Amino acid sequence: MEAIAKAHTNIALIKYWGKRDESLFLPMNSSLSITLDQFYTTTAVQFCSCLNQDLFILNGNLADDAETTKISKFLDRIRELKGEKIYAIVNSNNEVPTAAGFASSASGYAALAAAATKSIGLDLDKKELSRIARQGSGSACRSIYGGYVEWEMGEKTDGSDSYAKPVMDGQEWDLSILSVLVGSKQKKVLSREGMKRTVETSPFYPGWLDTVEKDLNLAKQAIQQRDFDLLGNVVEANALKMHATTLGANPPFMYWQSGTIEVMEHVQELREAGIPAYFTIDAGPNVKVICQQKDEAAVRQALLNVKAVQDVYLCHSGPGVTYLPVSAVDNSNRLLFKKFHAAGCDSN
Known part of the structure; x- marks a missing residue:
């Protein structure tokens, strides 16, 4: 069949x-x-x-x-x-x-x-x-x-x-997720290899494990309460802690590029200007920016104006299999x- x-x-x-x-x-x-x-x-x-x-x-x-x-x-x-x-x-x-x-x-x-x-x-x-x-x-x-x-x-x-x-x-709380493309080069350390090296050699990794459960509980609380700032803060901090563990690995490695940092700084500037937006980054250079739908057009345009940004893909919540x-x-x-x-x- x-x-x-x-x-x-x-x-x-x-x-x-x-x-x-x-x-x-x-x-x-x-x-x-x-x-x-x-x-x-x-x-x-x-x-x-x-x-x-x-x-x-x-x-x-x-x-x-x-x-x-x-x-x-x-x-x-x-x-x-x-x-x-x-x-x-x-x-x-x-x-x-x-x-x-x-x-x-x-x-x-x-x-x-x-x-x-x-x-x-x-x-x-x-x-x-x-x-x-x-x-x-x-x-x-x-x-x-x-x-x-x-x-x-x-x-x-x-x-x-x-x-x-x-x-x-x-659909109960449909946020906007913008994927910000800053680099398309093949990363030097694949995710699977990076995880293994970090677990085995990074002195920062135990600190990650000590805090991630608290992060998870805060994120679930934020989702249930529709508290965007609480969610954004814990999501951003969690991503930064994850990437910090790679700097302590032996040998150390980093997924960020100069454009990654430029986008992160720009998202923080958006918040200072009164537009709530937060970033997260997986094992690669590109940044995902989370905002509310009422702000998505302004956030996307602001990101497209960043010199290092090649493109911005806009997503919302999707279905299961x-x-x-x-x-x-x-x-x-x-x-x-x-x-x-x-x-x-x-x-x-």
Whole structure:
């Protein structure tokens, strides 16, 4: 059976930084995010007994061996859960501009988890689906849900208590998130490597763990009370603390560029001028600015006037994972899918 799922990317308000188990993607701390409306991944999966290997089509092209191996390892977890050794064709399309600073791994693995489990015949609720998606990319577990989402770190070694859960529907308090593009160069230290180095070597990392739970509780309180300044202050401070841990790593490293600091300073100037806006930064140079919808036009224009800024993408709260009817897939995409399906089956 073929299944098609769509999942949106998310931005962490309280960061996930560091793993206690690399293979199961178990985090060192709980985190909080908001799912976004503009950027998403649509993935079609079909398991077929005539295949002797998985095929991965990404944005219309057959993926290379390294990318296909990553997808196959993730599908192995689903095959093990089903108890059936059967291969699949995965056809995935990303509407996530990586230059915007949004990693497509969250939406990608959330969509893959949803489509693959349904295609192989597993009937999972969102909590179970979140646990599966987490094992492809940690932040993917949060993209199973829309709006404000908490990822509970859990304590069990098997990861059974590490999953995401909804905090509040984003439509109940729909903030504006502006992704500010200041750099598109390949970062020297990938997130996975950066987390590992920080956990193992940074003397600042224990301080991060000592305060992140308080940050999480304050952020949830702010969301429930619709207290924008409380949320903004804790989100901004949490991001700065996360990045401070990388400066203490051995060897130290930094994700910021000069444009990153320029944008941060400009956001602080906006606040001084009476426009409430706050920043957060993931493991990269681009800045996400959070504001209220009444201020979004003014904030966006102000950011576009900053010399280092190349572009500004405007987002709001988005939905959780959804399933699409097969007929909803674009015809050209369907023909491509059939082409590779036939090629895979003929390979036997």
